[in-house]
Each structure stands twice: as structure tokens, then as C-alpha cells.
Amino acid sequence: MTPFASSDKIPATVSKSAPFDLETTVAGDVSVVGGVALGEKLPTLEQVRGPGAPRRFALAAAETVVGRGQQAHVTIESTLLSRRHVLFRRSGHELSLVDLDSANGVFLNGVKAHAALLYEGDTIQVGDVVFVLHEAPA
Amino acid sequence: MSAPIFVRFWGTRGSIPTPGHKTRRFGGNTSCVEIRSGESELVCDGGTGLRELGLELLQRRQPPRSVHLFFSHMHWDHIQGFPFFVPAYAPENELTVYDPGSGRVEELLHGQMRSDYFPVNFSDLGAKIRTRHFEAETARVDDFEVRCFEQAHPGRSFGYAFELGGKKIVYATDSELDRLLVNRDETERDAEKLRRLPSELVACVAGADLLIADGQYTDAEYPKKVGWGHARANTVVDLAHQAGVKQCAIFHHDPLHSDELVDQKIAAAKARLAARGSSTLVFGAREGLELKF
Numbered sequence: 001m002t003p004f005a006s007s008d009k010i011p012a013t014v015s016k017s018a019p020f021d022l023e024t025t026v027a028g029d030v031s032v033v034g035g036v037a038l039g040e041k042l043p044t045l046e047q048v049r050g051p052g053a054p055r056r057f058a059l060a061a062a063e064t065v066v067g068r069g070q071q072a073h074v075t076i077e078s079t080l081l082s083r084r085h086v087l088f089r090r091s092g093h094e095l096s097l098v099d100l101d102s103a104n105g106v107f108l109n110g111v112k113a114h115a116a117l118l119y120e121g122d123t124i125q126v127g128d129v130v131f132v133l134h135e136a137p138a
Numbered sequence: 139m140s141a142p143i144f145v146r147f148w149g150t151r152g153s154i155p156t157p158g159h160k161t162r163r164f165g166g167n168t169s170c171v172e173i174r175s176g177e178s179e180l181v182c183d184g185g186t187g188l189r190e191l192g193l194e195l196l197q198r199r200q201p202p203r204s205v206h207l208f209f210s211h212m213h214w215d216h217i218q219g220f221p222f223f224v225p226a227y228a229p230e231n232e233l234t235v236y237d238p239g240s241g242r243v244e245e246l247l248h249g250q251m252r253s254d255y256f257p258v259n260f261s262d263l264g265a266k267i268r269t270r271h272f273e274a275e276t277a278r279v280d281d282f283e284v285r286c287f288e289q290a291h292p293g294r295s296f297g298y299a300f301e302l303g304g305k306k307i308v309y310a311t312d313s314e315l316d317r318l319l320v321n322r323d324e325t326e327r328d329a330e331k332l333r334r335l336p337s338e339l340v341a342c343v344a345g346a347d348l349l350i351a352d353g354q355y356t357d358a359e360y361p362k363k364v365g366w367g368h369a370r371a372n373t374v375v376d377l378a379h380q381a382g383v384k385q386c387a388i389f390h391h392d393p394l395h396s397d398e399l400v401d402q403k404i405a406a407a408k409a410r411l412a413a414r415g416s417s418t419l420v421f422g423a424r425e426g427l428e429l430k431f
Binding site: 096099108109110111112113114115116117119 | 385
């Protein structure tokens with residue numbers, strides 16, 4: 001399912017030679033994090049605020065780390081983010097997040113959360129970065 | 139310095155489990171909240187959320203596992219998960235069940251596992267299970283200081299305040315706060331007036347980092363539910379504001395409430411706090427949410 005190991009550094013933008021078909025998975029200006037099976041519909045993080053916004057990241061891998069460090073799968077240049085700030089996890093149809101003991105915390109819909117299950121429309125704030133979660137379409 | 143306290147919601151629904159797509163975000167399992175710090179594992183209520191917590195504990199903690207179980211009361215939606223709490227079946231584990239008032243907690247747990255209701259008898263559970271009575275209002279549980287207080291609910295219920303390392307978590311479900319108002323006449327004339335609660339109750343909740351409280355009803359719903367033992371969410375936030383609570387989790391959601399209706403109930407509670415200029419943060423408790431203190 002996932003040609004990239006979760007610990008691999010994933011390119012922020014996937015080239016047309018990537019081993020999957022973006023056209024059938026996600027539409028719009030999307031960077032894909034992790035691998036995608038052909039035709040698989042993906043949950044996405046829509047970044048609506050912070051450095052680099054607006055843009056979208058598809059959560060293709062089982063685990064995706066967001067942070068400012070090179071060890072993160074999604075790197076965002078913000079001093080308010082820890083190097084490895086928050087982990088997004090996919091397990092079947094379940095999406096969740098875990099705060100990786102970040103300095104400034106993770107806020108889910110305005111509540112400082114250590115861990116949580118995620119659903120359509122949830123707002124996740126890390127430092128000055130705000131994401132809106134979109135579940136994969138049915 | 140104490141280890142951090144983690145609070146996780148395993149079941150937030152009131153009265154009866156409500157699985158399905160309309161309740162998936164806030165969850166359909168009945169009352170169960172985990173409070174843990176270091177090696178201490180405390181659980182509030184054994185609603186159907188307890189089943190999944192039990193499975194998680196098998197993964198997370200090595201035996202022998204020690205779990206402290208606090209029941210607010212023994213109505214169905216607070217005990218139904220107990221027979222499915224897998225750690226209770228393993229002889230190396232130890233459960234301490236707290237009985238704040240009735241003296242019948244163990245008898246009632248036995249009762250719901252009679253063969254008329256369930257295929258395994260309580261006496262066949264392998265774990266060492268002991269009942270501990272609150273000799274006074276407070277008890278020491280590992281490094282936690284736990285205070286219990288009686289609430290307004292048919293057949294009695296109890297709330298608990300857990301304190302550790304300067305942090306305070308209060309679990310107060312199944313309490314009809316609206317029957318306790320000290321200015322009821324005034325608030326019936328003007329629903330926007332602050333609903334004042336007795337000073338003893340405010341003291342129990344005072345300064346909590348987190349208040350988890352039954353706010354099952356909207357103001358509009360409550361008049362038809364008087365005497366059923368549950369509170370209006372707007373009354374809960376008035377208590378939280380009076381008590382200087384930092385965060386208030388509205389809990390025990392009505393089984394008739396979809397996620398959208400819970401959202402509306404919380405939005406009304408937020409607006410009420412905002413109108414008072416309150417610093418209290420309110421949110422709807424939802425399954426899977428874990429907070430760190």
C-alpha cells in the first residue's frame with residue numbers, strides 16, 4: 001500500500017513519474033506525503049494559515065510527521081513549530097493525531113490536545129500554522 | 139515534580155450507547171474517562187467505553203496491572219462495560235473499586251453478571267478485586283488525593299476531584315445542577331442571569347484545570363426532563379465560571395443528539411461564557427480525545 005517507509009523523507013511535491021496516479025486520487029494543488037495505491041482516495045490536510053499557505057497535503061502514508069526539522073515528512077519553516085511537532089496516523093478508516101511533546105502544543109478546534117481521533121472539518125493549529133482536515137470522500 | 143496527568147475520553151454518551159454515523163465524532167460509547175499519571179491508572183465509570191480501554195491497557199501496560207475504578211453511581215450506562223473489561227479476567231491483575239456511599243457497589247456489579255444477564259459470573263473473574271470505601275470525603279490513591287462529593291441524581295450519584303502535583307481534574311457526571319440553584323426564581327424570570335450553585339459545590343470544583351460535567355440538555359429541552367438527574371449545558375458553564383475552572387468538558391451527551399446538535403449545544407455554552415467575559419474554555423467531550431496536564 002505504501003511504497004515509502006514512514007521514516008523516509010518524502011518529497012514535498014511528487015513528480016509525474018511517481019508510482020501512482022494523482023489524477024484519480026486527489027484534485028487540486030496537492031502535495032502527496034507517502035505512497036498512494038492506484039485509485040485510492042486520500043484524506044488531506046488543507047493548510048489555511050502559516051508559511052506556505054494555502055496548500056494541501058494528502059495523508060497517504062500510515063504515519064506523517066509535521067514539523068520544522070528535516071526529520072519531518074512535512075517540513076514547514078516556522079520557528080513556532082518543533083522539529084517533529086505532530087504525528088498524523090492512518091489506520092484503516094481511522095485518522096488520529098499525537099502531539100510529539102512539542103514546545104507549543106497542538107490545538108484541536110481550539111482545545112490543547114495530546115491525542116485525538118480526527119474527523120471532517122476539524123481544525124488543527126500548530127504554532128502559527130492552521131490545517132483543516134478533510135476525510136477521504138466515500 | 140510529578141509526572142504529567144493524561145485524561146482520555148473513552149465514552150462520552152449518556153443513558154444508552156448510540157453507535158452510528160450521526161454520532162461518530164463525539165462518540166456513542168457510554169461514560170468512561172481514564173486519568174493516568176506515571177504508573178497510576180484511574181478510571182471514572184464503567185460504561186461501554188471501558189471495553190476499549192481494557193483492550194488498550196493490555197497493550198500499554200505489562201502485568202500485573204493495577205486499576206482504580208471510581209463509579210459515579212450504578213445506573214446501567216455507567217456499569218455496562220464492566221463485564222467486558224478484559225483486565226478483570228486475568229489473575230495477575232488487581233482492581234480496586236471505590237464505593238463512596240451506598241455500600242452496594244460490589245453487590246450491584248455481581249448483580250449485572252448474574253446468569254440471567256451474562257454468561258460469566260462476577261465470582262469467576264480472575265483478577266484480585268477489592269472494594270474500598272471512602273471512610274471520609276478524601277482518600278489517597280497512589281499519589282493522587284481524591285475527594286468525593288454527593289450530587290443531585292435519582293438514587294444518588296457522586297462526583298470526584300482528583301489532585302496531583304498542583305493539578306486538579308474533576309469528574310462530575312449525572313448531576314441535575316438545575317435542582318440545586320440558589321437563585322432559581324431569578325433565573326426562571328431571566329435565563330441569562332448567572333445560575334448560582336451552592337458554595338459547597340463550587341468549592342469542590344474551584345480552580346479545576348479540567349471539569350468534566352454532565353451537560354446533557356439544552357435550555358429548551360430541560361423543562362420536559364426535570365427530575366431525570368441531568369443538567370443543562372448552560373448551567374454547567376455557569377458553575378465552571380463561578381468556580382474559576384480553566385477548561386470545561388461538557389459530557390454525557392444526550393442519546394438523541396447528533397454531532398451537529400452537540401455542536402449547537404456547545405456553541406450556546408461558549409456564547410454564554412463569552413457574554414460574561416469568562417476565561418473558562420468549554421468544549422464537547424469526544425471519544426478518543428486525550429488531554430495532558
